[in-house]
Amino acid sequence: MAQKQYNVIGMSCEHCAASIREGVSEVAGVSEVVVDVAAKSVTVHGTDLDDGRLRAAIVEAGYGIADTVAA
Template identity: 60%
Template sequence: MARINFTVTGMSCGHCAASIKEEVTGVPGVREVDVDVAAGTVAVEGTNLDEALLRTAIVEAGYEVPGTLAA
């Protein structure tokens, strides 16, 4: 199982986390999404993950993804 970590800006509450989880969970291969609002990170675990699709899902939820962290 692969893990990709993103830094995400614009998150400030539990609703933000829920919005991101909802969008990212719909990406093929995603098994788990962990959103840490305080740290500004989103960790995604799954198989055959497509980083571009994950970034797009986060952006569609209304947040910015300025970079990717090392796993």
């Protein structure tokens, strides 16, 4: 199983987290989305994760991405 982590700009509450979780969950291959509002991070678990689509889902939810760490 693959994992990707994103540091999100503009996420400040559980409503923000829910919006991101919903959008990212719809990307093919995603099996779990863990959002940490305090750390402003999103960790995605799954198979054959497409970085571009994951980033697009976060941006489409209305947030920016500071950087990416692939684990």
